Amino acid sequence: MSGKIIDGKALAAEIKKDLKEKIGDLKTKPKFAIVLVGRNEASEIYVKNKQKAALEVGIESVLYAFDEKATQKELENLIEKLNKDCSVNGILIQLPLPESLDGQALIEKIDVQKDVDGFCPLNIGRFECGCRNTLVAATPKGVLRLLENAGVKLEGKSALVIGRSNIVGKPMAMLLLEKNCTVTVAHSATQNLPELVRQADIVVSATGRAKMIKGSWLKKGAVVVDVGISRDGNGKICGDVDFESALDVASYITPVPGGVGPMTIAMLLENVLEAYLKQNA
Ligand code: NAD
Numbered sequence: 001m002s003g004k005i006i007d008g009k010a011l012a013a014e015i016k017k018d019l020k021e022k023i024g025d026l027k028t029k030p031k032f033a034i035v036l037v038g039r040n041e042a043s044e045i046y047v048k049n050k051q052k053a054a055l056e057v058g059i060e061s062v063l064y065a066f067d068e069k070a071t072q073k074e075l076e077n078l079i080e081k082l083n084k085d086c087s088v089n090g091i092l093i094q095l096p097l098p099e100s101l102d103g104q105a106l107i108e109k110i111d112v113q114k115d116v117d118g119f120c121p122l123n124i125g126r127f128e129c130g131c132r133n134t135l136v137a138a139t140p141k142g143v144l145r146l147l148e149n150a151g152v153k154l155e156g157k158s159a160l161v162i163g164r165s166n167i168v169g170k171p172m173a174m175l176l177l178e179k180n181c182t183v184t185v186a187h188s189a190t191q192n193l194p195e196l197v198r199q200a201d202i203v204v205s206a207t208g209r210a211k212m213i214k215g216s217w218l219k220k221g222a223v224v225v226d227v228g229i230s231r232d233g234n235g236k237i238c239g240d241v242d243f244e245s246a247l248d249v250a251s252y253i254t255p256v257p258g259g260v261g262p263m264t265i266a267m268l269l270e271n272v273l274e275a276y277l278k279q280n281a
Pocket of ligand 1: 163164165169193
């Protein structure tokens with residue numbers, strides 16, 4: 001058996017095309033602000049990619065870049081200013097922040113209507129209580145869209161989410177639960193990961209452990225979504241899943257790169273448009 005590769009790049013391109021058309025019909029351009037603190041090579045690349053993609057679809061982005069000495073107060077003041085600025089529809093704090101800063105406190109300062117990353121507790125809590133009119137975190141939202149677009153049936157399936165971060169694992173588990181999967185969440189203290197993987201119809205992995213999940217762990221025909229981004233021993237970008245061995249066993253699998261990554265950006269842009277439309281309703 002050879003699994004079908006889910007092409008995230010192609011789906012993201014379709015979504016961006018659609019967004020561009022919708023945005024082209026608007027009277028003003030949606031706009032979002034990115035707050036970047038310190039020098040982190042990966043963060044700088046992610047920010048550049050987000051701004052480039054925004055430009056492609058007609059969304060304006062403004063970067064507020066600070067050096068690592070930026071204070072909590074300085075950043076709070078900026079967020080308060082952006083919250084009040086009616087021309088700014090979305091605010092995103094690029095993570096990780098330097099350890100001297102309280103990132104959660106800053107996220108909580110963002111106006112929920114402008115929380116295009118979907119990380120504010122109020123947005124998360126509302127979603128968990130069944131409200132569907134909230135901004136949802138881009139990466140898990142993108143994973144769900146990939147699965148639905150591939151025609152994967154979710155209802156009644158057993159889903160394993162590996163990783164429990166606030167930005168990927170936890171919201172992913174909630175989204176799959178909402179789609180009537182039976183969800184298990186594994187993490188770094190989980191004892192029997194290969195056994196749990198073997199029981200799962202759907203595996204979504206977000207650990208950042210290069211090629212940790214082997215094809216031999218998977219149930220035949222499992223659907224595998226790889227969120228992880230790492231480098232292998234040769235410095236090549238790879239995911240959490242050992243792609244070659246998993247491809248033989250899985251029914252569907254996302255590649256790294258070209259799977260979840262492009263969808264995360266497309267979903268962020270979709271969230272900016274959603275925020276703009278709500279603010280201008
Ligand atoms: P994180 O470090 O906050 O969380 C990692 C999680 O993995 C933790 O909950 C931890 O308990 C779990 N974990 C670590 N080792 C494990 C093990 N051996 N077995 C089981 N669980 C284990 O990371 P994050 O922000 O959630 O990101 C995870 C990965 O996804 C990273 O590689 C990151 O670069 C990537 N990522 C990709 C995208 C994308 O768009 N493709 C978006 C966000 C994050």
